[in-house]
Amino acid sequence: MVASASEPKTRLAPVTAPCAARDGRPCEPGEFCLHCGDMPTLLEIGRTHTCGDLRLSDEGERAVLFGWVNSRRDHGGRIFVDLRDREGMTQVVFGPDVDADAYEAAQALRSEHCIGVCGKILRRVDNDGTPNANPNMATGEIELEVDVFELFSKAETPPFDISKDERLDTHENLRLQYRYLDLRRPSLQRNFILRSRLGTITRAHMSELGFLELETPYMVKYTPGGARNFLVPSRLNPGCFYALAESPQIFKQLFMVSGFDKYFQITRCFRDEDLRNDRQPEFTQIDVELSFATPELVFEAIESLMIRLWKDLLGVEIPTPFRRLTWAQAMARYGSDKPDTRFGLELSDLTALTRGCGFAVFEGAPYVKGLCLPPEHGPGYGRGKIDKLTAFAKKRESGGAKGLAWARVEDGGIWQGGSAKFISAELQTKISAEMGAEPGSLLLFVADDFETTHTVLNAIRLHLRDELGLLAGSGPTPWNFLWVTDFPLFERNRDGNWVSSHHPFTSPRDEHVELLSSDPGKVLARAYDLVLNGNEIGGGSIRIHQADVQAKVFEALGMSEAEKQAKFGFLLDAFKYGPPPHGGIALGVDRLSMLMSEADSLRDVIAFPKTQKGQDLMTQCPTPADEPQLAELFIRHRALPNEAAGQAPDAGET
């Protein structure tokens, strides 16, 4: 039987099985029914199950399924179709002996046609009646024998294979151009289902903790500093622009002044900076702020949320409290403020030991640090590999070391090869002991300034992690959560001026307030990052709520009175009216989703992502604005970089 809304309704032959559309209860006069009323369309009957639902226990029932043709296998006399929806896949089978019309219609089925089917749920058997389940499918023990078929719509041959693609090995530009098809892939659908549940659980959990979900504007006042903003011209205010919010930071602090006490929001943020594998121009944060906050209160709330997310979404119990390192410890031991703590290879500080050692490379550097490759890897790491590693260490993107000193450790901590001839036997033994070296260990050293030494050793450490597969074989992914605390309040920018590491409202540690004027570089902040397996997934701080401390911070930043007023006047005014002590954090939903779904890229957890050039290949966005649009906004565009060359612009710039 072929049902269609556009064709006259016909009666179905009576069936003896209970009617799925009625949950087995008797049919009532006037109701649509497969066996006692007019033939309704399958849409009118409605879907009874998803394609992931049916099991052997449903055998003998009738079901209505809607979905897309994943694949079709025509045996001439029996046509098998794997029907797919977001919940799974079910084999449906057509035969001339079951329903000739449906069988005939199924001949024309092709990949990605959208169809509805109704029929009886049968156990899968061979021709001789022996069970013939497909163990690779959740629904593999059953199939649906179709006696009513409806074609909702045909599909052209898709530009790439959706059906058996769990590897996502199509060129990404094509995937993005046909994103709506790309998103049909089960692997991507899983990511988005997880992401949806992440949002639901977060809302439930934060609400249960007493946090209010409040909204803040996306179109906000432009404030210089920090990330570059996207600008939005204001038609009603000629010549003026909104900025798209890089975060709700200031507004959530104002919520605290307003007395909302505990706030959260799952919100979009916008930053006009260059893209990366884990950075998109618009991204989503779980934004949290609470009054009368201490770091402990923030950690507690977030840890409880993480526990729940991992338990509910992954079935994983993560241990709490999370490990903590100060920024100084993280840098010293791992060379990174977001260390991957799933494996060892910690750094050793050899600066003091090597003072006066006579080896110019070590003596001339403010920092001498190293890491020790243990014996199980050391001997296999030959001269060729060391040379490659040296080249890697020298590359600019690895931090740009001047060189990589090395040595092999023999019995008694004595070295051989590399730097051995430059270091006395006595010192060799001491350094070997300091680094925990054993016979067979390979020692690697970098001697340079603070930044280069740590950047390079961190790069080497992560390189060795991947090269030697240090994470492999340890079973399911260990989830190493880590709080990194006590960041420096300031760092120097390129011009040598102090800028906020976090943002200018971050509170210094109480005992460091005096240093604000005397030695700003030594001031530590009450700021913290949440790190997971080497990824920064959140960051926050306790904020300044005392006017005098805020004034000192602005002063250290070299901000004039007029500048403060112009940039943050409204916030400073607000803080005149009894601001509570407060603090908070923001978590990256995209990165969390990526890590939890073990996706390779942020683009696999963002439905409609931008390319590295910030374009949407599906909609061909952004586009130039036409003259009338610009005129209305009092905007005239300048010559574009490529207009001089006589080429058409590929993107609009104003």
Next chain:
RNA sequence: GGGGCGGUAGUUAAGUCGGUUAUAACGUCGGCCUGUCACGCCGAAGGUCGCGGGUUCGAGUCCCGUCCGCCCCGCCA
């Protein structure tokens, strides 16, 4: 702004030292097939080698430029 990798049939890839008609798999189309599930068998069609220029008797291959995608640095919490 810089460094690296990639772009060949609808898709994914191969293509040697520059040399005859640019290969394969999957997909598509036609035929056959009642138990497949990456179904199978037979047959066919399908190419602006990203684009532009140059070198050469001859360019997918070499050179220059350019566009697009990805990874990274700078930038960015």
